[in-house]
Amino acid sequence: MEEIKNEALDKTNYYIPHHSVYKPEKASTPFNELSSMCILLPGTVRIVIHEFSDASECAYAAVVYIKCFNESGHSQTRLLCRKSRVAPLKKLTIPRFELSTALLLSRLVKKFVQILQLLIDKI
DSSP: HHHHHSSSTTTTTTOOGGGOOOOOOOSSSSSSHHTTTSSSSSTEEEEEEEEEEOOOOEEEEEEEEEEEETTTTTOOOOOOOEEEEESSSOOOOHHHHHHHHHHHHHHHHHHHHHHHHEEEEEO
């Protein structure tokens, strides 16, 4: 992210140099494995969502974890989603970044609570 931000962008064409562009052949998880992913424990009786966010001068990010408890009391925590953004070239204050991060996190949680359609005990 830092490399892209520091690249000398052409202000007239708004391009990103070709070496900074995502290369799909380097994806770590094959798409055929995604259908077999499961986030819930067998016999889940309670679901808790944990969310965290942070900001710095160069970027800000938010993550959402899901913690599942089964009947025997065992729990499992998994990363549900994450989102990061590069800070704009225009200098902003850290409190402004923190507000942007809080907004990013609230939108992320809202979206995934709607998508999951599960009875969540605590957020």
